[in-house]
Amino acid sequence: MRQQDPEFVRRTFSAIAGRYDFANHLLSGGLDFLWRARVARVVAAVRPARILDLATGSGDLAIALQKTCPSALVVGADFCLTMLEEARRKHVPFLVQADALALPFADGAFDAMTVAFGLRNMASWEKALREMARVLRPGGLLAVLDFSLPPRGPVRAAYRLYLHHLLPKVAGWTTGRSDAYEYLGESIEKFPRGSGMAAMINACGFEARQPRTMCLGIVTLYTAVKGTGILGTPLKQA
Helix, strand or coil, X not given: CCCCCHHHHHHHHHHHHHHHHHHHHHHCCCHHHHHHHHHHHHHHCCCCCEEEEECCCCCHHHHHHHHHCCCCEEEEEECCHHHHHHHHHCCCCCEEECXXXXXXXXXXXXXXXXXXXXXXXXXXHHHHHHHHHHHEEEEEEEEEEEECCCCCCHXXXXXXXXXXXXXHHHHHHHHCCHHHHHHHHHHHHHCCCCHHHHHHXXXXXXEECCCEEEHXXXXXXXXXXXXXXXXXXXXXXX
C-alpha cells in the first residue's frame, strides 16, 4: 500500500532543512522537547545496547536517546541527505543514509528502534513496519511518535483550524515553504491513529501496547515489542 510520494517528501524536507528545527520548536511551543524526552525515557527503561532512530532528520531524538542511554550505540538513519547534514552539524556520531523500506542492516541488529514524526511520510507504512520488525531482535522495542487528532469535539475543531490555516502561514514565514506545512496537515488527517495504528503495528510482526496520547491527543506514542514471527497478535494493554 502506497501512502506518500518519496521524491516529494525528499524535496520538501531538503528545502526546509536549514530552518526545520527552529520551525519545530516555534510551532510546537517547545513541546517537541518534552515529546522526545518521553520517548527517550521509554527506550531507556529496556536498557538497549543498540538503538536505531529511523527518519532521524536533524537528529534531535538521536541526541536525546544518547543522553538518556549513554552506554548504548545510537544510529540515526534517514533517506534525506540534506537532513542528515543538519544532524552531522549537531555532532550526531553515527549516521546512515537509508530508505526505511530497505534498511541496510542485518536481521535482529537492534534492541530498540524509534521513529518520530517519520512513519507518516513513508511510501508504505506496512512495508516500513515490517522492515523495522526485521532489523529488531525478538522482544526488541519499537517506539513510534507521531501527530494525531484530538477526540471529536471543540478541541479537534480548534486544532484543525490551527493545523490547516494558522500553522501553514506561520511556517511559511519561518521557512519560506508554506506548502510543506499544508502537506503536514493533509498527512496527519489520513494517518491511522489510536487503535487503528496499533492494529497495523500488530499486523506487521509486533505486539502493540496501549497507545499513549499527549497534549490533548495531538501527539500519540505507540510502543510495541517484536513478536515471535506470528502476525496478527492481539493488542496488549500497557
